[in-house]
Amino acid sequence: MREVYLVGAAQSPFGAFPEESYRSLFATALEGALDSVDGELDRTSIDEAYVGTLGVGGRQLGLAGPSVTEYAGLDGVSCTRVENACAASGTALRQATLAIRAGAADVALAGGVEVMTDTSGDRTRYWLGVSGETEWERMAGTTFAGVYAQMADAHMAEHGTTREDLSRVAVKNHANGAHNPDAHLGFECSLEDAMAATTVADPLNLYDCCPTSDGASVALLAGREAAERLTDDPIRVTGSGQASDRVGLFQRSTLTGIPAAREAAEGAYAEAGVGPDDVDFAEVHDCFSIAELMAYEDLGFCERGESGAYVRRGATEPDGERPVNLSGGLKSKGHPIGATGTGQVVEVFKQLRGEAGDRGVTGLECGLTHNVGGSGGAVAVHVYEGGWA
Amino acid sequence: MREVYLVGAAQSPFGAFPEESYRSLFATALEGALDSVDGELDRTSIDEAYVGTLGVGGRQLGLAGPSVTEYAGLDGVSCTRVENACAASGTALRQATLAIRAGAADVALAGGVEVMTDTSGDRTRYWLGVSGETEWERMAGTTFAGVYAQMADAHMAEHGTTREDLSRVAVKNHANGAHNPDAHLGFECSLEDAMAATTVADPLNLYDCCPTSDGASVALLAGREAAERLTDDPIRVTGSGQASDRVGLFQRSTLTGIPAAREAAEGAYAEAGVGPDDVDFAEVHDCFSIAELMAYEDLGFCERGESGAYVRRGATEPDGERPVNLSGGLKSKGHPIGATGTGQVVEVFKQLRGEAGDRGVTGLECGLTHNVGGSGGAVAVHVYEGGWA
Numbered sequence: 001m002r003e004v005y006l007v008g009a010a011q012s013p014f015g016a017f018p019e020e021s022y023r024s025l026f027a028t029a030l031e032g033a034l035d036s037v038d039g040e041l042d043r044t045s046i047d048e049a050y051v052g053t054l055g056v057g058g059r060q061l062g063l064a065g066p067s068v069t070e071y072a073g074l075d076g077v078s079c080t081r082v083e084n085a086c087a088a089s090g091t092a093l094r095q096a097t098l099a100i101r102a103g104a105a106d107v108a109l110a111g112g113v114e115v116m117t118d119t120s121g122d123r124t125r126y127w128l129g130v131s132g133e134t135e136w137e138r139m140a141g142t143t144f145a146g147v148y149a150q151m152a153d154a155h156m157a158e159h160g161t162t163r164e165d166l167s168r169v170a171v172k173n174h175a176n177g178a179h180n181p182d183a184h185l186g187f188e189c190s191l192e193d194a195m196a197a198t199t200v201a202d203p204l205n206l207y208d209c210c211p212t213s214d215g216a217s218v219a220l221l222a223g224r225e226a227a228e229r230l231t232d233d234p235i236r237v238t239g240s241g242q243a244s245d246r247v248g249l250f251q252r253s254t255l256t257g258i259p260a261a262r263e264a265a266e267g268a269y270a271e272a273g274v275g276p277d278d279v280d281f282a283e284v285h286d287c288f289s290i291a292e293l294m295a296y297e298d299l300g301f302c303e304r305g306e307s308g309a310y311v312r313r314g315a316t317e318p319d320g321e322r323p324v325n326l327s328g329g330l331k332s333k334g335h336p337i338g339a340t341g342t343g344q345v346v347e348v349f350k351q352l353r354g355e356a357g358d359r360g361v362t363g364l365e366c367g368l369t370h371n372v373g374g375s376g377g378a379v380a381v382h383v384y385e386g387g388w389a
Numbered sequence: 390m391r392e393v394y395l396v397g398a399a400q401s402p403f404g405a406f407p408e409e410s411y412r413s414l415f416a417t418a419l420e421g422a423l424d425s426v427d428g429e430l431d432r433t434s435i436d437e438a439y440v441g442t443l444g445v446g447g448r449q450l451g452l453a454g455p456s457v458t459e460y461a462g463l464d465g466v467s468c469t470r471v472e473n474a475c476a477a478s479g480t481a482l483r484q485a486t487l488a489i490r491a492g493a494a495d496v497a498l499a500g501g502v503e504v505m506t507d508t509s510g511d512r513t514r515y516w517l518g519v520s521g522e523t524e525w526e527r528m529a530g531t532t533f534a535g536v537y538a539q540m541a542d543a544h545m546a547e548h549g550t551t552r553e554d555l556s557r558v559a560v561k562n563h564a565n566g567a568h569n570p571d572a573h574l575g576f577e578c579s580l581e582d583a584m585a586a587t588t589v590a591d592p593l594n595l596y597d598c599c600p601t602s603d604g605a606s607v608a609l610l611a612g613r614e615a616a617e618r619l620t621d622d623p624i625r626v627t628g629s630g631q632a633s634d635r636v637g638l639f640q641r642s643t644l645t646g647i648p649a650a651r652e653a654a655e656g657a658y659a660e661a662g663v664g665p666d667d668v669d670f671a672e673v674h675d676c677f678s679i680a681e682l683m684a685y686e687d688l689g690f691c692e693r694g695e696s697g698a699y700v701r702r703g704a705t706e707p708d709g710e711r712p713v714n715l716s717g718g719l720k721s722k723g724h725p726i727g728a729t730g731t732g733q734v735v736e737v738f739k740q741l742r743g744e745a746g747d748r749g750v751t752g753l754e755c756g757l758t759h760n761v762g763g764s765g766g767a768v769a770v771h772v773y774e775g776g777w778a
Binding site for chain 1 (some may be wrong): 640
């Protein structure tokens with residue numbers, strides 16, 4: 001199989017940017033990604049681009065990919081928009097990986113963008129709801145928080161997971177995000193505040209839910225030959241896994257985990273020839289606190305039902321055995337839907353290269369990203385390792 | 390490069406089907422595609438699925454891929470939705486091709502679906518308009534017919550193309566579509582009627598414009614080993630090319646051709662090791678009559694500016710030197726946006742296998758599909774050849 005290297009990655013800040021557009025945010029991310037490459041890479045050397053976006057707000061629903069790449073100076077670059085709801089750019093990353101493996105590209109771009117903060121109230125619920133199951137969930141009034149609340153409720157009932165376990169995810173991710181200048185909600189929160197926040201969808205409260213954000217992110221991949229010219233500090237994408245499941249939660253085989261995440265992880269681990277124990281750190285899809293706990297289990301970081309205990313003993317803290325969401329995660333860094341998947345890649349890139357500033361953790365060699373669409377209708381998992389093959 | 394074979398393809402009828410949904414139409418196309426495979430292929434043997442759709446009507450904008458594949462019994466199959474406006478499923482075909490070449494799939498599905506006929510008036514214009522350039526075309530009031538009318542006007546002024554040349558495209562495609570039981574507008578029209586129809590956007594009249602349709606289509610691709618089990622009559626996908634350009638017509642280098650089509654064709658020809666002269670027949674993207682004329686030139690079937698003469702001398706008639714749109718094309722068969730690209734593949738599959746009924750042409754060995762997104766912001770071109778490599 002042709003080797004794939006991550007040679008550059010960057011994001012725009014995530015947050016609320018009324019003065020920016022979906023196109024200017026993407027242009028910022030691309031500029032940063034090109035700057036992050038060690039060698040000389042110009043726009044015309046990009047052979048293929050994949051842009052993930054849900055298209056919240058309905059600005060440009062057709063040619064949503066080319067409409068952002070052309071603005072960023074890539075109008076001669078073949079572009080495809082991919083969409084798997086919140087896993088859009090994790091999916092884009094997989095397509096860019098396959099394009100290089102297939103020999104269709106020597107350098108490929110995977111990125112994503114979303115502008116959400118100018119869409120409010122009912123329209124926000126509509127745009128988020130369209131990623132859920134339409135007929136039996138959204139049109140029956142179920143919100144996304146409501147879907148994940150059912151999962152949290154079931155997890156608490158089946159496994160004894162507690163209110164405090166959920167809040168510990170939020171506290172950790174906010175503490176991490178406070179060191180990330182690109183985070184949307186870059187402030188710390190106390191366990192007391194996190195536990196006492198206003199209910200959104202019982203048992204989930206405000207601190208269990210990520211914000212809606214504006215932002216963009218770009219990752220640049222290359223085959224071996226191009227990577228040798230472009231990077232001094234190689235990072236390989238050694239595993240790519242993707243899986244789908246029923247879009248509606250009510251049609252899944254379990255409420256307390258995400259089967260597609262397990263399957264995508266199995267695929268990524270098998271390709272990389274590693275297991276969960278080999279993963280030093282991960283960026284996981286914590287759209288809600290319960291989602292991060294389920295991710296620990298789905299990715300094999302701990303046994304099924306043990307994620308509460310796992311977070312309690314600090315395993316995923318920056319100084320724990322396997323740091324998770326050093327970037328702040330969706331919870332603190334923010335969740336501009338299409339930008340989230342390759343946003344996770346940006347953190348892996350920075351951590352593995354020792355460029356994560358005061359949130360950097362030393363000694364990391366193997367990273368993982370876990371990007372979930374909807375409540376688990378599609379999941380993309382990727383594994384990254386430092387060094388040449 | 391790993392060989393890619395087209396082992397099955399089918400479409401639902403294209404037309405107006407108020408009793409069907411986007412999901413039931415896709416299920417019909419999948420069922421037909423599985424039935425069209427010579428060997429035994431079940432749903433669980435499909436490794437990866439790519440579904441193209443614009444999502445007209447806003448039914449399911451997130452997880453739009455998995456929401457149709459799950460309904461068709463593919464909920465365990467990894468699915469990605471791709472979108473490049475009207476080139477959505479041509480783009481899906483390219484991704485499925487790359488997935489097989491990359492070794493990520495032994496059997497991959499490319500398909501598309503759209504339901505449009507329940508969206509009327511202003512909403513139709515909105516949903517079509519979102520595939521055009523938003524800020525300077527759509528919001529200024531330009532419709533899609535208006536954009537192509539500008540191209541037609543320029544082509545007539547620059548190259549002397551006539552009203553009759555445009556109408557000949559419609560007459561030919563309706564004559565072909567009259568033999569296609571799956572066509573939306575499966576009736577013949579006379580040159581007189583085609584020339585005298587009501588103006589839509591001068592110089593384009595009603596017969597220069599394809600209809601909006603409901604429909605779905607599915608193509609099944611396989612690597613060599615799987616293909617040996619699955620087909621008795623092999624068809625290779627020997628070339629895949631895709632290119633992007635500015636979304637807005639006003640920002641392109643020409644009004645009288647589609648530069649991305651030329652570039653995508655160059656890519657597909659180079660991979661296949663063939664040139665335009667080797668192409669025996671083609672399905673091209675005749676969303677408007679002028680688009681088919683420009684396609685002749687962009688694909689190299691005739692010299693630039695010569696497409697009027699080319700259609701006049703009957704070169705693209707079923708008994709001409711290079712039949713084009715034997716299916717009826719978008720004009721007669723219909724244009725359910727997301728389903729169009731792989732709908733073209735269905736005709737190639739049937740013609741090369743001699744299964745096209747009374748519209749079948751004998752002696753065809755090399756086919757081409759040409760699928761255009763928007764007015765040329767993205768184009769996918771594929772080349773197909775009969776026989777094992």
